[in-house]
Amino acid sequence: MRSTRVRIAIDAMGGDNAPAEIVAGALRAQEELGVDVLLVGDPQQIEASLKQHTQSSSLEIVPSEGAIEMSEEPLIALRRKPKASINVAMDLVKKKRADAVVSAGHSGAAMAAALLRLGRLPGIDRPAIGAVLPTMIAGKPVLILDVGANVDCRPKFLEQFALMGSIYSQYVLGVAEPKVGLLNIGEEPNKGNELAIQTHQLLEENPNIPFIGNAEGRDVLSGHFDVIVCDGFAGNVLLKFAEAVGEVALQILRQELPRGLHGKVGVSFLRPNLKRIKQRMDHAEHGGGLLLGVAGICIISHGSSQAPTIFNAARLAKDAIDNEVLDRIAVTSRLAES
Incomplete structure (x- = not known):
C-alpha cells in the first residue's frame, strides 16, 4: 500500500x-x-x-x-x-x-x-475497459470487460482480460475469491462461436484464473459472477443496454409511484428507499471504466x-x-x- x-x-x-x-x-x-x-x-x-x-x-x-x-x-x-x-x-x-x-x-x-x-x-497484448454494474445482490457488483476497447478479439486477449479482471475484482472491489465467467449464448463448453469455444478452453486450463463457466445474458446481473469477459463489441452493447434499462426502471418508478392519493402519501415515506435504489442503479456511482x-x-x-x-x-x-x-x-x- x-x-x-x-x-x-x-x-x-x-x-x-x-x-x-x-x-x-x-x-x-x-x-x-x-x-x-x-x-x-x-x-x-x-x-x-x-x-x-x-x-x-x-x-x-x-x-x-x-x-x-x-x-x-x-x-x-x-x-x-x-x-x-x-x-x-x-x-x-x-x-x-x-x-x-x-x-x-x-x-x-x-x-x-x-x-x-x-x-x-x-x-x-490488448488493454480492456472494465465497467462495474450492479447486480440483484446488494453490495455485490459485477465487472464486465471489455466494454469497448477491442471490437475484434482473439481467445488469448479474452484470457488476459479474465486475468486482469480477477485481480481488479479482488484488490479493488474487495472480492476474496472472484468468480469469472465468459459471456456466451449457453452454459455448455461447446456453445457459441469459435472465439467462445476456444476461449472457454483457455480459461478452463489457466490455473491463475478462477473460471466457473459460461455466463448467459440472464446471468450477467444475477450476482452469480464477479467478472464477465467478452469482446468489446458485445461488451459495449451490453453496457449501454444495461444503463438504458436502469434509466427506464427509475423513470417508471417516478411515474407510477406517485399515482393516486395513496401513491402520493406513500412516496414521502419511500424517499430514502428510492434514493438507495437510484444509487444502486446509477452508473454515475461507479465513476467510469478503468482501462486495464x-x-x-x-x-x-x-x-x-x-x-x-x-x-x-x-x-x-x-x-x-x-x-x-x-x-x-x-x-x-x-x-x-x-
Whole structure:
C-alpha cells in the first residue's frame, strides 16, 4: 500500500459538461479523498469555473491547447493536436508528475493516447475497459470487460482480460475469491462461436484464473459472477443496454409511484428507499471504466459525466493506485507466461 499522497490528472476539457462539472468534481475529490488534483485544460475557462465555488482551491492548473472532439478520428486528432488536454494529461503520468488520468472526453482518444504515451503492461497484448454494474445482490457488483476497447478479439486477449479482471475484482472491489465467467449464448463448453469455444478452453486450463463457466445474458446481473469477459463489441452493447434499462426502471418508478392519493402519501415515506435504489442503479456511482492493461491508471468516464461521476472516477483511480493494481497485473502476467 502507498504512503505518499496520490496525484490525479483530470482532463478538464473532456465531456459534454466541461469544464464546469469537471472542476466541481475535482474540487470535491481533492477535499474529500485527500488527493492532489492537476486540472488539465484552458486556464481561463478553468479559472472561470473555479470562481463559481466558495471553497478555497489549491488545485494545480496545467495548460493545454484544445481537446479531441467526438467527431474526430482519434489517432489523426492526437497527432494533429499534440497539446490537446488528453495528450497533456497522459504525459503527466508518463513523466511521473501524476499517478493517474481521469477523462470524460473522447473514449477512443483516451485509449489511444494511453497506448501511445504509456504503452502496455508486460504480458498484455490488448488493454480492456472494465465497467462495474450492479447486480440483484446488494453490495455485490459485477465487472464486465471489455466494454469497448477491442471490437475484434482473439481467445488469448479474452484470457488476459479474465486475468486482469480477477485481480481488479479482488484488490479493488474487495472480492476474496472472484468468480469469472465468459459471456456466451449457453452454459455448455461447446456453445457459441469459435472465439467462445476456444476461449472457454483457455480459461478452463489457466490455473491463475478462477473460471466457473459460461455466463448467459440472464446471468450477467444475477450476482452469480464477479467478472464477465467478452469482446468489446458485445461488451459495449451490453453496457449501454444495461444503463438504458436502469434509466427506464427509475423513470417508471417516478411515474407510477406517485399515482393516486395513496401513491402520493406513500412516496414521502419511500424517499430514502428510492434514493438507495437510484444509487444502486446509477452508473454515475461507479465513476467510469478503468482501462486495464496499459502502464498507467486511466479512468474513462461517460461523456455526459457531471461532478458526482468525476468524484467517483477519482475515487476509483485512488483505489487502483492504493491497491497496486498495475504491479499485480504485471507480476501475474509474467508468471502466466513463464
